[in-house]
Each structure stands twice: as structure tokens, then as C-alpha cells.
Amino acid sequence: MPRKSDREILVDPPSTFDLHGVSKSPSIPKNPTCTGLQTFGRLKSWLGGDLSSTSNQLRDIYISIAACLAAISFALLLTIFFGPPQVTPHGFLVSDFSSCSELGKKLMISQGGNAVDALISIVLCLSVTRQDIISLGGCGAFWVHKRDTDSNCLFDAMCSSPGLIGNDLQNPAQTVSVPGLVAGLKALHDEYGYIYWSDLFHPAIERAEQGFSVHPDLKASLEKVAANKSHPAFRFANNYISAVVNGTLGPQLELKKTLKTLAADGDKAFYNGSLGESIVSVLSSHNVVWKMVKDLGTYQVRKPQHIELGLAGFSVYGFPTPFIGGTLTTSVLANLDLLNHQRPLNARKLVQGEAKELSILYHRLIELNKLGSAQVSTLGDPYDSEEGKTVADREKNLLSLSARKKTVELVKDDRVLRGTECGEPDPLLFVAPETNTFVLTVESNMLIASAALTLGGTTFGSGIVTPNTGILLNSAQLLFSSSPTSSSANIAAPGRRPLLPTSPIFFETAQQKCGHRFLAASSGGIRGMMDISQVLTSSFLYLPNVSCKGGGDGQSSDQTVSKKLPSTSETTATYNPAVDACLPLNDSLTLKRFSLELSGREFVVHLEPGFNRAIGEELKKIGHNVVYDTSAELRPKVAAVGWTLYTTIGGVEKKTLDDSAWF
Numbered sequence: 001m002p003r004k005s006d007r008e009i010l011v012d013p014p015s016t017f018d019l020h021g022v023s024k025s026p027s028i029p030k031n032p033t034c035t036g037l038q039t040f041g042r043l044k045s046w047l048g049g050d051l052s053s054t055s056n057q058l059r060d061i062y063i064s065i066a067a068c069l070a071a072i073s074f075a076l077l078l079t080i081f082f083g084p085p086q087v088t089p090h091g092f093l094v095s096d097f098s099s100c101s102e103l104g105k106k107l108m109i110s111q112g113g114n115a116v117d118a119l120i121s122i123v124l125c126l127s128v129t130r131q132d133i134i135s136l137g138g139c140g141a142f143w144v145h146k147r148d149t150d151s152n153c154l155f156d157a158m159c160s161s162p163g164l165i166g167n168d169l170q171n172p173a174q175t176v177s178v179p180g181l182v183a184g185l186k187a188l189h190d191e192y193g194y195i196y197w198s199d200l201f202h203p204a205i206e207r208a209e210q211g212f213s214v215h216p217d218l219k220a221s222l223e224k225v226a227a228n229k230s231h232p233a234f235r236f237a238n239n240y241i242s243a244v245v246n247g248t249l250g251p252q253l254e255l256k257k258t259l260k261t262l263a264a265d266g267d268k269a270f271y272n273g274s275l276g277e278s279i280v281s282v283l284s285s286h287n288v289v290w291k292m293v294k295d296l297g298t299y300q301v302r303k304p305q306h307i308e309l310g311l312a313g314f315s316v317y318g319f320p321t322p323f324i325g326g327t328l329t330t331s332v333l334a335n336l337d338l339l340n341h342q343r344p345l346n347a348r349k350l351v352q353g354e355a356k357e358l359s360i361l362y363h364r365l366i367e368l369n370k371l372g373s374a375q376v377s378t379l380g381d382p383y384d385s386e387e388g389k390t391v392a393d394r395e396k397n398l399l400s401l402s403a404r405k406k407t408v409e410l411v412k413d414d415r416v417l418r419g420t421e422c423g424e425p426d427p428l429l430f431v432a433p434e435t436n437t438f439v440l441t442v443e444s445n446m447l448i449a450s451a452a453l454t455l456g457g458t459t460f461g462s463g464i465v466t467p468n469t470g471i472l473l474n475s476a477q478l479l480f481s482s483s484p485t486s487s488s489a490n491i492a493a494p495g496r497r498p499l500l501p502t503s504p505i506f507f508e509t510a511q512q513k514c515g516h517r518f519l520a521a522s523s524g525g526i527r528g529m530m531d532i533s534q535v536l537t538s539s540f541l542y543l544p545n546v547s548c549k550g551g552g553d554g555q556s557s558d559q560t561v562s563k564k565l566p567s568t569s570e571t572t573a574t575y576n577p578a579v580d581a582c583l584p585l586n587d588s589l590t591l592k593r594f595s596l597e598l599s600g601r602e603f604v605v606h607l608e609p610g611f612n613r614a615i616g617e618e619l620k621k622i623g624h625n626v627v628y629d630t631s632a633e634l635r636p637k638v639a640a641v642g643w644t645l646y647t648t649i650g651g652v653e654k655k656t657l658d659d660s661a662w663f
Helices: 004-010 032-047 055-082 098-111 115-129 181-192 197-210 216-226 234-243 253-265 274-284 292-296 324-342 347-352 355-376 388-398 401-409 525-541 585-590 613-622
Strands: 091-094 139-146 151-157 307-311 314-318 436-443 447-454 505-509 516-522 594-599 602-607 626-628 638-644 647-652 660-662
Touching: 091 098, 091 115, 091 638, 091 647, 098 115, 098 197, 098 660, 115 139, 115 181, 115 197, 115 253, 115 436, 115 447, 139 181, 139 516, 151 181, 181 197, 181 447, 197 253, 216 234, 253 274, 274 292, 307 324, 307 525, 314 324, 314 525, 324 355, 324 388, 324 401, 324 505, 324 525, 347 355, 355 401, 355 525, 355 594, 355 602, 355 613, 388 401, 436 516, 436 638, 436 647, 447 516, 447 638, 505 525, 516 525, 516 647, 525 585, 525 594, 525 638, 585 638, 585 647, 613 626, 647 660
Parallel strands: 602 626
Antiparallel strands: 091 436, 091 660, 139 151, 139 447, 307 314, 314 505, 436 447, 505 516, 516 638, 594 602, 638 647
8 A cells, every 4th residue: 555655646736836837956957048158167268268259259159049949949849849757657547346447557567557448457457346336247437638749539449239129127137238338448459458368367367366355336336236136136136145254255267268369259159159149148038139240240349539618727528428417517607607607606715615605606507407408318328320410419509609509598696497497407417326336546657547337227237147158248228217207318229328417528738738637427326427527617716615725645635725815806706716826626526515306397305414504594595495315325436637837646435545556
């Protein structure tokens, strides 16, 4: 485990560079011109004469010095923009199991793997050790940001419907979609992997061969499902519990063999070989017909373009549909920015924590999330041969400035939107919040990477394990709407991908090439995405109790770095404090948050224990149905990793820190 002294990378703000790109490192001169002046003095001494004696000598020397300085400046510019960072490389890794995060860290340190290599290795490890949330039979989305080109690459590996779709979703086999995870990992490695594909499997193979200590969250999920006879994974959970001895699960030799096959043969074995045949066979035994070539053999990983909008001087990027968490969060934050310009709030009052002013900001976030959840409910699979173009056009329209202006006009600061005023959000978006997870990795050299992972609509997926392979199959067909509205496109059809209310979120300073660049992710489905919007709003606008804090480990402490309050006339129309300063992610993550429950046609606003009651009472005055929760047990995990200039930062909550690794 890392020592506390190793955790300096968590500290905001960075110590080696300021936000204007000026180095404070002793390894680089603060002023390159000084080097030139010292050279001139040495030249004079070396020549041993008076250089002013002839104008020709002076001219030649000045020309030489100018040429030298120009060359040095040009070299420095090339180094700044295209060269490696001038700090010791290090990284930060976040997942839902510390053991897997540590193995990813080891792969980076001992084998020279990059952030993408580590992410793939961690996902494979989780597929062995956290089968409540992901397995080789699951689905995913992957995001990679590359420093030198300032580019983002997205991989859509969402599960897709088979060619023949059944209507009996009480049959677990009919809830299984074509898995996308393995194909997604292979596509990711083909483009960004540094070390051999087969080497990434060693940690997962080792866990499958030797066994592992059962994670507390996995234990809780097993006990919950094992007590529910109607759950599709009831038998799976009870068999799993029976195999656990003294908190440890023994060897999974069939899964070990499968991992070795994938390591040697790549994804061909899964989609065109023996592993795929075993999937077809087990589903056939449950009276579900899949075709090897038509269903598994035609699966494609898609590479969509990201969505880009903005808030408070930051550009915010997300996945497009079917990963509608990206559409929701980017639009909510951008629409909040519109409101904050049209009806500015007093920045000083927000920073000082005045309940009335803050309640208006929270009210706006709540209303925009209500409207946004209804808007994304109309989306579907943009690659579908029948509905794809309609879906893509619909998403493009709802993100357009004209449509967003109409959306923000619906939000009034003195009343709450009721019933049909919010549109028709799909209730499915607000259930099964525990069925997705994420992985985040960052290195100081070049890459930030993220994975959004799911087993579908239920914990442990369908509960069906393919014989002789150990592959647990998903239940992604349950993510299609069970009671679609007239405008819904999230309806099961051959080859179609269902909606998933999650997405990695990338954000960066809009006008600074080397400012803040981060990837954020969450668990908890749509609730986790709403949490990301609250964390980023707090970080970008320095809401109360957030600031950049020191103390060695980067977590919240009693020692607050002083910050200058905005003037009494400053408003949210112009107040962008985090753009030219530090980004207080860790403190923003500690703030208490709201969540939304869809009850019939109305929304209930849940406030976490410790949420400012004065703000809660102000929300009640506006008209919200507020409930003060007594437990924060279901609070989603939120984290972000990235760079401020060349300093690597990990923003994590205290409970997530235990499952993280850094060096």
C-alpha cells in the first residue's frame, strides 16, 4: 500500500506549475533569457578583450546571441507543447476493488504499461472479483483523452439485441443481450495499448486460479439476492455463497481457462469461436435461439463523436446516446450556465453559503435534471437501421441552442414544474441504480482513460453462467423500456442497443491548452450522473465550504487555503473562479447532495443526512417535496482523475479512496 507521503499528487493546487504555464521547477530556468546573458559574459571573458572595440565584432556577437536565444526559445516551445512533462511520472487509478486497482498500478510500474493497459487489466480483474456489477458477458463504454493532441476517443461497446427477441422477460435467458465488453476491450487495446494484450490478463488469471477475498459490497449483494427467490440470479447467488469459505472464494478454474483463451486468441474466440458457441448452446437449453454468425459474429464496437457544451469557463464533454448519462449531464450543466447568465445569481452570496441564494441554484439544477430526464427518455440507438437517424436528429435538436433556450424558459425561480410540465421521463431510468460501475486511470505522460461498465438491468445480470467457461451473462434486454411512451425509441428490436443512464464526463478549461483536464465517472445510474452535475457545479463556482486544501493527502482537512471572496457586485454571469486557479474536486466531493425519486408523475427531492436544512426549507418554500434521508447508504460513488497542467490529480471521496491506488 502507498505511504501517506506518496499521496502528495492529490493536493490541489499543483506545486510545480502555476496556471499560466510558468515553471516553478528547479530543473528548468525560470527565465531562459538569463541563460543568454550569462553566456554573453563568459564570451567576453574568453575573448580576453574589449568587445566594444569594433562595431563589426559587436554585431557578430549580437547576431550569434540572438540566434542562440531563438533556438533555445524554439526548443522550449517544442518541449512545452510536444515533449514529455518535466515532472516525475506518476498515476492514479480508481475502481470498485482495491485489489484490482493495485494490480493496475503494478502493471504500470513494473511493466511500463500506460493508463489504457492498466484500465483493461483492472476491468478484467473486476470481471473475476466483482461479478455483481461486471463480467466478461457484460457491456461497456470507454473514453481515452490524449494529451499531446488534446483529443478524445470514444468506444461504444454497449450490448445489443439478438436477432430473435422474446417477450417473456421472466425467462432470464430472454433478458440476455449480445455482450460487448470483450470486443470493446480489444478495440481499446488495438488503438492505445502499449504492452502485449496477453500480458494484461495475468492478474485476472491469477485471481481466478488462486481465489480472492470477497469484497464487502459483493458480499452484501450476494446476501440480498440470495434472500429474494424471484431474483433471476437467486440460484447463482446461493451457489456463490456456498463456495465462499472464511470470506474467500476459491479457484474458478473454468473462468481461468476462458481468460487464457482470450489472452491467446483475442476476441475471435468470443464472437467467432468456442466461447461464443458455449453461449449459443446454454441459451438454447433455455429455449432461446441465437445464431453464432448472425448474433455474435456481427457485433461491432462503435466510435461515436462526443457531445460538447460548457459551464463557467469549462468545456464539458459526454457520450451521446445510448449512453444518455452524457447527454443528460452535459445539457443540464450547459442549461444551468444559460440560466446563470439570463438571471444571474450573486456570486459572493453563493460562496458565503447564503441559504436563499444557494436554494435557487439547487432549484435550477433539480428542475433541469427533471426536464433533462424526460428529454433523454425520447432517445434510443443512433445506429439502428430503422430509428437511428430519427434518434440522432432528436438528440442534436435537444442539444441545440434554440432548444436549450426553450428548456430554460420553463424553469422559474419561484415555482416547481409539476406532472406533465416535466415531460414524460421513463421510470426505468430511476430503478436498479446498483447495476453499473466505473474505472478511472491517469498517467502523467500522455493518457487519461475511463470505463463505464454494466451487467444490464439486474445485479449479477441474468444469473446464467455458460458451462465450461465461467462466463456470467448480462440482462441488458431489461434496459429497454417496458412501458414506452409515444415518443420513446428505447424499444427492443433486433440488433438494437438499449439506453444506459451513465457516461464518463470529460471537462477542461475552455480557453487554456494546459489548464485543467479531467475525466469524471460515477456509479448509481442516473442518480450518479446527477451527482456529477452537483460536484462540477460546486467545483466550477466555488460553492460554500469548498476550497483548495493542503495537508499531504489532498483530502478535506481543517486547514483551509484562503481564497479571495468575489466582490459584492460579482454574479454568475462572469464569475469563473476555477479557470485561473485550483480545482477543488476533493472538497466538492464531500458536500452533501440531493437525489430525485420519480413517484408516479411527480418527483421527490431526497436530501442526504447533513445536507444544509436551511437550504432544504427554502426548497420547500419554492414548492419541492423534500425528504430528509436518515441514511446515505445508497450514495453513488463519484471520482475524477486528470491533470492541472502537468500535475496529476485524483479527486475521490473518502470511501472511494480505499479502493484506489496511486504512485
